[in-house]
Amino acid sequence: MTQSDRRHFLKTSAVGVAAVATSTQSFAHSPPLSKKTIDEVRALDVQEIQKTTSAWNDGLAHPISYKNPPGKGKDRAIVLGGGSKYMSSFLVGYFHAMLTNGIDLRLADIVVGTSAGAVLGSALLGSRLDLFSAEFNLLADYPKIMAKLVPTKKFSPS
Structure with a gap:
């Protein structure tokens, strides 16, 4: 063809x-x-x-035969969605809570993620959650720091 x-x-x-x-x-x-x-x-x-x-160069997707499908023989998988800083902070807390309670998610056979889930999944597998945790802890202190730097008499609800 x-x-x-x-x-x-x-x-x-x-x-x-x-x-x-x-x-x-x-x-x-x-x-x-x-x-x-x-x-x-x-x-x-x-x-x-x-x-x-093999010689197609038409810019269309080409079918690929998988002799060994990516999930074949795998028992455990983690699928993580995206969600910007909100999902990232949630995942850092979730991973930390799971690890603290004796559930090591790093034992998963496959970890798949999109956007924030991909970043945090790789941080989990690379044992680098401490870096993300430190960053989010710094962000949690940001409102207190701004309140000291920019004093005001009337606070907005936000």
Whole structure:
């Protein structure tokens, strides 16, 4: 499949899906395929894709075959979301509380995070939570420091 064929296929795939949907009605009474047959066909498809995709340079995503999926054989995972400084401070406190109570999250097989979760996950695995804890403790003292530097007689609720 050439680059232009691939782009044409993507543009016309909606028409193809409609055609397949109408043609599957004739296969409704066929016996189901075995798992072995399906796996063999998929393996052949993967081999064909790998042969034909090596020279693609069309800016589109390329399918990759995973012989060993990233989670295969793993028992424990931690998934951490983003959330700026609020989630970061929460995660530092959470990790600290877990470690203090004897739960070592560093034993996880996989740690996945987005944004703040990625940063704090790497700090957890790198045993560098102390650096983040020190930074957040400094930020906690910031309002007191500002109150001393900029005295005022009337405080706002914020």
